[in-house]
Amino acid sequence: MERLRFFLNDRPVEETGLSPTTTLLRYLRDRAHLTGTKEGCAEGDCGACSVAILEQDGQGAPALRAVNACLVLLPMVQGKHVYTVEALKEGGKYHVVQETLARELGSQCGYCTPGVAMAMLEACHRKDLDEPWKLDAQMCGNLCRCTGYRPIREATSQVAGLRPPDRFARALAETQPEPMDLAYEAGAQRFFTPGSLEALWDVLEKHPEARFVVGGTDLSLEVTKRYAEPPLLVSLEALSELRVLEPRGGGHRVGATVRLTDLEDYARATCPPLERMLRYFGSRQIKNRATVGGNLCTASPIGDMAPVLLALGAEAVLRSRAGERRMPLEDFFQGYRRTALGHGEVLAYVDVPAQPVGARALAYKVSKRRELDISAVSAGFRVVVDGEGRVTEARLAYGGMAATPSRARRTEAALVGRPWTEATVEEALAKLEEDFQPLSDHRGSAWYRARVAKNLLRGFFHETLSEPRPRLAQGHTATVQVR
Incomplete structure (x- = not known):
């Protein structure tokens, strides 16, 4: 021990x-x-x-x-x-x-x-x-x-x-970095921090029932609020292979254990839609621990990272001892709090592709407090407009509207092939009622969520008229910048 x-x-x-x-x-x-x-x-x-x-x-x-x-x-x-x-x-x-x-x-x-x-x-x-x-x-x-x-x-x-x-x-x-490798046991509980992928595969072969943890900003609430004592936790924090954060093929490779503070710094110069969502993701203390993979692997319908990554066409890259497999990020979410991860498999990276010429893209978060709050509705949008002003592609992703972060495919179809105008957007908005039937809870009624979802798409149209991927204004107080 x-x-x-x-x-x-x-x-x-x-x-x-x-x-x-x-x-x-x-x-x-x-x-x-x-x-x-x-x-x-x-x-x-x-x-x-x-x-x-x-x-x-x-x-x-x-x-x-x-x-x-x-x-x-x-x-x-x-x-x-x-x-x-x-x-x-x-x-x-x-x-x-x-x-x-x-x-x-x-x-x-x-x-x-x-x-x-x-x-x-x-x-x-x-x-x-x-x-x-x-x-x-x-x-x-x-x-x-x-x-x-x-x-x-x-x-x-x-x-x-x-x-x-x-x-x-x-x-x-x-100070020089110290190794984080750990195989710790106390009573009936165990905690592993493998220092390499090979060591991780060994742990998972012996303990397929293990739960993953990195930042702990979600799992630790089970300990502090529900007094849970998970019997077996495996931390991925020491795996340098999963901390990759770099440009790749005109897009970006984001490792699953990249902290959101580091991603926010990176996105400030490279990806305004990501920067916008991360600004209001949570407090500095939370972002100093929370990770990309942690936010996605909870498969929460109100996770803030999923909508913007869905809109940008991201792919999930999964790894195991058997190798690597890729899938569109929308296929990673299998249901409420369920992902496509199999036994002995981890989310290794999220690959965000190069954005098409003519792409307009932004992300939005609506919550009761300005900062450090859970979304009532969040959204990530990307619309590609050709030289003649027609929509050739639309990816409209929402959080808080269904059991998983989801794309509004009927609304997308209503935009493609049409001129990118306010009239087209207004016509397409009727399809949102077919895409989603949101629930009412303490964060917002179904009526409120449906109305906000429409207004965010309206705001996206107006905000991207002159600049396809505008950054937040210097004195910003919300992700919504339309006045």
Whole structure:
């Protein structure tokens, strides 16, 4: 039986006998007695439990990233450096983040302040906070019921990108990646982190009933909210083969374990529709852990990544010891929470093809809150228009409208061969009622969803009239930009 090994505030730690579904938050408070990290919602919404983890970004460079400790299972930090709010004060001197937050009156009761400070610490060591909206995106995962957000935002703006010569700068410069390989057992529970695909196939042959996990932002909720104790988990996080993120054949290859933070950075320069959906996917802490494959393999009808990837014509690439097989992404979703994955098989990549000449493409998300909320309706659209102004192809994908993310094929057919005009769009909208019969729930009534679905297609037409794949405006407050 292997021990869990990681670094906590630069101190090496070894643990054994702890349940592998112990969250990092519970470990910090109950075992390490580092009670500065607070528990609020225990589901990744409030940010009170934010800590910083030193790991590699999408380019392989070291990065300090804030994450929700309530959603991180302890074996997920194998070989990593974890920092809590107690690490900010060094040599008897408060960190610039702490001093600035206090000076700007960004704390009142103080309960959420440790999490706020750790999110600010990431901002302090980021190099890319070059637009004002990015400060909001950095801090949107932290709630504060006392002060309001103005003083917190002002404090963040003062420390963003400072990169002082502190212990974290030294760690970023000097720390070498540690292996994450792990075969851990405690009681009746096991947790494997294979370091290669061959090791993964070996584990799956012995344990075909294993559940996969990477970021844990979905599965960990079963632990924190339903008190589940999955008997066997296999993490794919250490498999470098699944972290590919690169241009390919005019399109893009996106590995299943690519974190959404890295994909958002990549998409900003390469794929505006993906960037738009990722901006409102969730908080920075969530995107620092959540992965492309995790979002797709839950096969949720309201998963945010599926509609835009369906619209862009993406393919799923599955791998097993027997080899590789490919399929259109729409065929990957077999039903509510069911995918085409067979035994011993993993989603390895998503291949997004080069977009056709004349393609107009965008993605939309509608939810009750602006950030960190589940979609009521989401959509990804791509329409190809020829030189004569006629539609030669239409791919209209929706989430929240059926048991799986689905294309509106009757509506697509009503557009193809017709001129791309407002009148054509209005005529085609009647077919949406044949494509979908949405349900009513606490996020929206069937009537509301049907109306929103039509309005998003209307908005897509108007928004892409002058620019086929427009980026979000500098001061954006939603994915919908039509005014």
